[in-house]
Amino acid sequence: MFCRKELSMSTAELTQKVEDALEEIRPFLQSDGGDISLLGIDDDRVVRVQLQGACVGCSVNQMTLKSGVEMTIKKHAPQIEQVINVVA
Numbered sequence: 674m675f676c677r678k679e680l681s682m683s684t685a686e687l688t689q690k691v692e693d694a695l696e697e698i699r700p701f702l703q704s705d706g707g708d709i710s711l712l713g714i715d716d717d718r719v720v721r722v723q724l725q726g727a728c729v730g731c732s733v734n735q736m737t738l739k740s741g742v743e744m745t746i747k748k749h750a751p752q753i754e755q756v757i758n759v760v761a
């Protein structure tokens with residue numbers, strides 16, 4: 674269950690929390706030649722990102738997305754249900 678503060682978070686606040694999470698995980702991605710960008714947040718529940726650089730062709734990018742990126746985003750914004758990578 675989410676606390677009232679999390680449910681009443683504005684879209685701008687939620688976006689900032691997701692950006693903060695991406696900043697936390699970004700150095701790990703960049704150390705392997707990759708990066709990530711936020712494309713959008715749908716219905717305050719689904720985050721759309723785009724993996725970039727070496728992450729695009731990496732065989733473990735889905736594991737990175739779920740185990741690294743999604744977990745970090747949910748730590749900052751627990752109301753997020755899913756993170757999806759949009760392929761360019």
